Structures are given as structure tokens and as C-alpha cells.
Amino acid sequence: MLRFTRDLATTHVPVILTALLLLAIGYTLGAIPSGHLAGRWLKGIDLRECGSGSTGATNVLRTVGKGPALVVFLIDVGKGALAVLLAKSVGLSDWLEVLAGLAALAGHIWPVWLGFKGGKAVATGFGMFLGLAWPVGLACFGLFMAVISIFRIVSLSSVVAAIGLPVLLVVSGGSTAYISVLLVASLMVLWRHRSNIERLIAGTEPKIGQKA
Structure with missing residues (x-):
């Protein structure tokens, strides 16, 4: 009996270590400060002290420019997608896949390199959704684009997409x-947008082209 227990524990050790490694990789990917680096390298500014204070693509758009914002957006999407796809390649469980994506979101929102003050995880969340279920991710992106084309407010589009994601996933x-876990991810995005939600309610949230 003792030998069986010892063998069982030994068998599970590589699985646990693999899971922990994937979560660590997910966080590290998410914590890559693409927006912060764009601000530093191209304008010599700290995005945490400019505009909305976020290091995401939207604040890069407002303070640095369209080209850098697009590059940062694509990198941030890639961070979330890659974290999930790496976990998928191991094939342990659905839970590990979503937790790896969630770790990437946590890294983007709370990057250790920037004193745990990062972005709002919209692009990284989108990448996570694409990695997990690309049809749902694209549908969520379509919802985002529909709202932004009508109201021209990035935060409103992000909030609507975050709310719509669990619904789309249930339907699919x-x-x-x-x-x-994606419900948790949606709540993380909404929590990170709490100040934006307050401004949306007050009618003071800036539109695209306006200063934050």
C-alpha cells in the first residue's frame, strides 16, 4: 500500500510541475510590457503617468500614435493566445488551458516589472478567447467593433464585449x-474598467480622438 501511494505521488509530480510551469509562462507572457516599452522607446514617456494611466493599446493610441498602438494590440493579443495554445499543446485538461490564459491576463494587469500596474487586459483577453474557442473570440470581437463603430468609445465596447462573452460561450x-474561468476573466476586465464605467455613467468618458 505504501509503495502504491509513493508511486502514485511520483506519477503526479511531473503533471503538477508542468501545470505550474505553464501558469508561470502564462503570467510571464502577459507581463511583457509592450505598451510601456512603446511609450519609453518612441516618446520617452511613462504611460502610467499619461492619459488614462494604462499601459494598453488604447492609451498608446492616445499618447504615442496609431502605428505603435496597432503593434502593441497585436502583441497583447498574441500574449493571451500563446499562453492558451502552449497549455493546449500539453493536453492535460481544459482547466489548465483556461487557467494559463487567466495567468496571462493577471500578468498583463499586474506586471511584476512595472510595480503591478499594467493594462486593462482587453487585447490579451481577446487573444485568450481566440486560443480557447476562436469562433467565440471572433464573435466577441465583432460585438466590440459594432459598439465602437456606433459610439466611438473604447471602454464601452470593452465592457459590452466582456459582458457578452459568457453569454456567447454558453450559447455555443x-x-x-x-x-x-472565462467568467472570472470577464469580471477581471470589468473590475479593471471600474473607473471607465463611472465616467460612462457620468457621461464624461472620452471618445476616440479625445484626450483622456
């Missing part, structure tokens, strides 16, 4: 693991 028949 996503697994319990996907629905549960």
Missing part, C-alpha cells in the same frame, strides 16, 4: 471549465 456550448 462551451465546456464548464471554459465558462467558469
Whole structure:
């Protein structure tokens, strides 16, 4: 009995270490400060002290320019997608895949290199959704684009997309693991946008082209 228990524990050790490694990689990918570096390299500014204070693509657009904002957006999308795809390649479980994506979101929002003050995880979240279920990710992006084309407010589009994501996933028949953890991801995005939500309610949230 003792030998069986020892063998069972030994068997699970590589699995646990692999899971922890994937979560660490997910966080590290998410914590790559693409927006912060764009501000530093191109304008010599700290995005945390400019505009909305976020290091995401939207603040890069307002303070640095369209080209750098697009590059930062694509990098941030890639961070979330890559974290999930790496976990998928191992094939352990749906839970590990979504947790790896969630780790990337946490890294983007709370990057250790920037004193845990990062972006709002919209692009990284989009990449995570694409990695997990690309049809749902594209549908969510379509919802984002529809709202932004009408109201021209990035934060409103992000909030609507974050709320719509769990609904789209349920409708598409996503697994319990996907629905549960992506609901947490949506709540993280909404929490990070709490100041934007206050300004939306007050009618003072800037539109595209206006200063934050």
C-alpha cells in the first residue's frame, strides 16, 4: 500500500510541475510590457503617468500614435493566445488551458516589472478567447467593433464585449471549465474598467480622438 501511494505521488509530480510551469509562462507572457516599452522607446514617456494611466493599446493610441498602438494590440493579443495554445499543446485538461490564459491576463494587469500596474487586459483577453474557442473570440470581437463603430468609445465596447462573452460561450456550448474561468476573466476586465464605467455613467468618458 505504501509503495502504491509513493508511486502514485511520483506519477503526479511531473503533471503538477508542468501545470505550474505553464501558469508561470502564462503570467510571464502577459507581463511583457509592450505598451510601456512603446511609450519609453518612441516618446520617452511613462504611460502610467499619461492619459488614462494604462499601459494598453488604447492609451498608446492616445499618447504615442496609431502605428505603435496597432503593434502593441497585436502583441497583447498574441500574449493571451500563446499562453492558451502552449497549455493546449500539453493536453492535460481544459482547466489548465483556461487557467494559463487567466495567468496571462493577471500578468498583463499586474506586471511584476512595472510595480503591478499594467493594462486593462482587453487585447490579451481577446487573444485568450481566440486560443480557447476562436469562433467565440471572433464573435466577441465583432460585438466590440459594432459598439465602437456606433459610439466611438473604447471602454464601452470593452465592457459590452466582456459582458457578452459568457453569454456567447454558453450559447455555443462551451465546456464548464471554459465558462467558469472565462467568467472570472470577464469580471477581471470589468473590475479593471471600474473607473471607465463611472465616467460612462457620468457621461464624461472620452471618445476616440479625445484626450483622456
